Amino acid sequence: MSDVTVTSDSIEASRVNGTAVYNTEGEHLGQIDDVVIGKRDGRVRYAIMSFGGFLGIGEDYHPLPWEVLKYDERQGGYVVGITRESLEGAPRYARSTTPWGDPAYGRSVDDYYGVPGTYV
């Protein structure tokens, strides 16, 4: 046990909502509105982000594979190495809907960001 572990990184999912997301240039992209978990394996698979006015995408939800987010203690938020161009073409959906009942949707997100599919 070292002195490093004096604070916890555990947090209620309800409090993750609102956490800022930055790109690697330190620009504020948006915030996390929800996370998607596997009911059986208890893994956080996707973070759902909204971008506010960024990119003019307004009220859509952008799911990101959890693997692409790195938590940065200094900024107090997540950093993603995703370009503006990549986000513009990324999977997104209207807040009034939920695509998660269809396994193909998660796979389409994994494929878009080129991460190994954890989706079952």
Place this chain on the structure above:
Amino acid sequence: MSDVTVTSDSIEASRVNGTAVYNTEGEHLGQIDDVVIGKRDGRVRYAIMSFGGFLGIGEDYHPLPWEVLKYDERQGGYVVGITRESLEGAPRYARSTTPWGDPAYGRSVDDYYGVPGTYV
């Protein structure tokens, strides 16, 4: 790819809230109100349950290590192999507080239920 995987088990954390929790006798114990995740590793560590009137504990939150919950498709909820006696003496806290900033709290929950500590 088999026919078994036609529905998804991915779900928004916000929708996990409200999921029923049963004991192994099929009794309805309560419901999940939130989940606690690791900001860095993205693992669901605890489910936070409220028991309604059960045990007369009213408005307290009962954290349970994720490992003790098994999702049961048939009942559409989680099943825990925990006795009433065990719940009565289990760690709990008032809704108006949050203990998760202190690493020792998670360890106390892990220790109570005898699960390997995943808490950092």
